Amino acid sequence: MRVAEAWRVAIDALRANRLRSILTMLGVVIGVGAVVALVAIGTGTKRQIEQQVEGLGSNLLIVVPGRLDPGAAPSASTLTMDDVEAVTRVVGDRSRVAVTISSGETVRAGTRSAYASMQGVLETTPDVFVRHLDRGTYLTRTDVTTGRRVAVLGAGTARDLFGDRDPIGRQITIGGVRFRVIGTFEQLGQSLGVDRDSEVHVPVTAAQRLLGTQRIDGLAIRAPDRERIDALGSAVVAALVKRHPDTDFSAVTQEQILGVLGDILGVLTGVLAAIAGISLLVGGVGVSNIMLVSVRERTKEIGLRKAVGARPRDIGVQFLLEAVLLTTIGGVLGMALGISTALLVDRLTPVPAAVTWWSLALAFGVSAAVGIIFGVIPAQRAGRLDPVVALRTE
Amino acid sequence: MTQPLSGAEPAIVAVDVTRTYDLDGVSVSALRGVSLTVTAGDYVAIVGTSGSGKSTLMHLLGALDRPTSGTLRIGGRDVAALGPAEMALLRNETIGFVFQSFHLLARTTARDNVALPLVYRGVGRRERRARAAEMLERVGLGHRLDHRPNQMSGGEQQRVAIARALVTSPSVLLADEPTGNLDSTTGEQVLGLLESLNADGVAVVLVTHDRDVAARAHRQIVMRDGLIVTPVEEPAG
Numbered sequence: 183m184r185v186a187e188a189w190r191v192a193i194d195a196l197r198a199n200r201l202r203s204i205l206t207m208l209g210v211v212i213g214v215g216a217v218v219a220l221v222a223i224g225t226g227t228k229r230q231i232e233q234q235v236e237g238l239g240s241n242l243l244i245v246v247p248g249r250l251d252p253g254a255a256p257s258a259s260t261l262t263m264d265d266v267e268a269v270t271r272v273v274g275d276r277s278r279v280a281v282t283i284s285s286g287e288t289v290r291a292g293t294r295s296a297y298a299s300m301q302g303v304l305e306t307t308p309d310v311f312v313r314h315l316d317r318g319t320y321l322t323r324t325d326v327t328t329g330r331r332v333a334v335l336g337a338g339t340a341r342d343l344f345g346d347r348d349p350i351g352r353q354i355t356i357g358g359v360r361f362r363v364i365g366t367f368e369q370l371g372q373s374l375g376v377d378r379d380s381e382v383h384v385p386v387t388a389a390q391r392l393l394g395t396q397r398i399d400g401l402a403i404r405a406p407d408r409e410r411i412d413a414l415g416s417a418v419v420a421a422l423v424k425r426h427p428d429t430d431f432s433a434v435t436q437e438q439i440l441g442v443l444g445d446i447l448g449v450l451t452g453v454l455a456a457i458a459g460i461s462l463l464v465g466g467v468g469v470s471n472i473m474l475v476s477v478r479e480r481t482k483e484i485g486l487r488k489a490v491g492a493r494p495r496d497i498g499v500q501f502l503l504e505a506v507l508l509t510t511i512g513g514v515l516g517m518a519l520g521i522s523t524a525l526l527v528d529r530l531t532p533v534p535a536a537v538t539w540w541s542l543a544l545a546f547g548v549s550a551a552v553g554i555i556f557g558v559i560p561a562q563r564a565g566r567l568d569p570v571v572a573l574r575t576e
Numbered sequence: 577m578t579q580p581l582s583g584a585e586p587a588i589v590a591v592d593v594t595r596t597y598d599l600d601g602v603s604v605s606a607l608r609g610v611s612l613t614v615t616a617g618d619y620v621a622i623v624g625t626s627g628s629g630k631s632t633l634m635h636l637l638g639a640l641d642r643p644t645s646g647t648l649r650i651g652g653r654d655v656a657a658l659g660p661a662e663m664a665l666l667r668n669e670t671i672g673f674v675f676q677s678f679h680l681l682a683r684t685t686a687r688d689n690v691a692l693p694l695v696y697r698g699v700g701r702r703e704r705r706a707r708a709a710e711m712l713e714r715v716g717l718g719h720r721l722d723h724r725p726n727q728m729s730g731g732e733q734q735r736v737a738i739a740r741a742l743v744t745s746p747s748v749l750l751a752d753e754p755t756g757n758l759d760s761t762t763g764e765q766v767l768g769l770l771e772s773l774n775a776d777g778v779a780v781v782l783v784t785h786d787r788d789v790a791a792r793a794h795r796q797i798v799m800r801d802g803l804i805v806t807p808v809e810e811p812a813g
């Protein structure tokens with residue numbers, strides 16, 4: 183039998199039982215759609231976080247108290263501005279050192295209020311991290327040394343408090359203390375569902391006074407080049423340990439953060455794909471089941487075809503094609519479902535999704551393979567039927 | 577593709593064939609040692625009581641089944657030496673089989689039903705359809721090409737089944753009670769068709785319960801309890 187003929191017979195058979203074919207396909211459609219959409223979400227999230235970490239700028243060292251390992255309890259910071267001075271001496275360049283003390287605060291302007299992350303920082307922050315202003319100016323060194331009550335607003339906070347009005351020069355209160363707005367940041371967007379634009383930068387000295395503390399939470403250093411980053415990290419940690427003999431400090435680079443995040447998200451994507459893969463498998467079992475039913479129903483037809491000269495192979499190929507057709511059509515529809523789900527999620531929710539070619543290829547390949555694997559047994563059964571016995575069945 | 581049959585090799589030779597069915601450990605002997613030769617251009621009628629083994633014998637002659645013992649040669653080939661695929665090829669090339677209950681594909685038009693054996697011969701669609709139409713014309717159904725079996729009478733369906741058996745130009749036509757389901761007029765038409773084919777040189781073997789039908793054949797074979805009991809007792813009167 184010619185291949186074209188076998189295709190036609192398979193298509194006719196699927197058409198004859200249209201509803202059943204569609205329902206059988208549905209299992210594969212959902213399985214493939216789930217693989218594509220979930221892998222897209224996993225990949226999109228990973229990519230977004232990578233971009234954000236990279237967006238911080240290159241050659242960055244983040245220094246925090248405590249050990250950076252997942253089991254360790256977060257330790258309370260004992261770092262103060264004196265430690266920052268010491269680190270600055272090690273680094274040799276004040277403009278390369280940034281600090282932060284952060285606290286969630288309610289910020290008010292007139293009758294409006296917004297919840298934001300208050301960041302006590304040095305004037306160096308826009309140089310160490312890559313941050314761009316939308317309007318106004320950033321903090322100055324004098325603002326920091328004198329603890330002046332001035333603030334730079336994140337795009338979201340500025341919009342919440344002032345709407346379309348220009349916030350520059352206006353008054354806000356943080357924890358009941360008045361600050362004057364001197365600048366606003368460009369919009370950053372969201373990350374893992376967290377709004378990154380709800381923030382207020384104030385001089386670290388003003389933040390410490392507001393919070394009634396001398397501590398800072400952590401500091402960041404921009405190394406002059408990649409080669410010196412590890413040495414610099416060790417030197418900074420050594421200087422800090424000398425000043426706080428009871429405390430561990432960690433200096434991590436972006437690469438390390440990316441590595442850890444990448445591992446976690448890679449595992450997450452894998453788990454999502456595996457769960458989706460199971461539903462694909464279930465779809466495959468459904469295909470197998472329906473093909474067995476189909477063989478039984480069409481036993482007489484098989485007997486007749488054999489009686490007029492169909493070889494076992496011809497019959498087997500016919501049923502195998504039918505199974506493969508079910509799963510590949512289901513696979514293509516599933517890819518369409520997965521892609522459109524991913525696009526919708528990406529557009530309508532904060533969750534990012536990026537469809538990858540490998541997931542499409544994988545999903546399609548697996549669905550075709552599922553058709554072959556789960557079609558073989560029914561096809562063999564059909565091929566082996568004895569023509570006389572088959573013709574006798576009612 | 578009719579097999580050129582030399583005078584030396586008859587179309588079908590069965591020597592002492594038996595066929596035993598195994599039913600849950602109990603063996604049923606449907607044929608208990610049958611010898612039969614069908615030569616090119618033969619016209620044989622098989623008669624006998626129900627359950628005497630006529631259909632079983634026809635299945636063997638048509639390469640649909642294998643004997644439990646004995647030798648069966650079809651178109652010069654010993655079926656014992658053939659695998660399932662070769663048996664299929666043999667059926668396709670040598671035999672035309674007309675079943676008592678037609679066995680047409682229900683969702684398929686008369687034309688495509690008739691063309692079915694050509695599918696497994698690798699004939700292209702266009703030629704298949706042309707040859708099927710030609711054959712339907714020949715059995716007087718040129719006006720029913722695109723009818724489905726449920727849109728045709730019993731006699732028409734039987735003629736479609738005959739056209740399907742003939743479309744491969746077989747050297748032997750086997751018909752198991754071809755007139756059993758038909759009224760006498762329609763039965764006569766079908767019989768006339770078989771006889772005209774026989775006149776063209778196709779060997780015809782038919783099973784019948786009708787003595788008048790059997791009497792028209794060149795030879796009659798009477799079966800009883802899985803054995804051939806010829807010579808035939810002529811009907812008295």
Ligand SMILES: Nc1ncnc2c1ncn2[C@@H]1O[C@H](COP(=O)(O)OP(=O)(O)OP(=O)(O)O)[C@@H](O)[C@H]1O
Binds near residue numbers: 625
């Ligand atoms: N597949 C089978 N399994 C078991 N026994 C069978 C099978 N086919 C036929 N038989 C038995 O073999 C014997 C002969 O059957 P067969 O169909 O050849 O008879 P027949 O002469 O064609 O009868 P009828 O005139 O009723 O068609 C019967 O006893 C039948 O029960």
Ligand SMILES: [Mg+2]
Binds near residue numbers: 630631632752
């Ligand atoms: Mg019978």
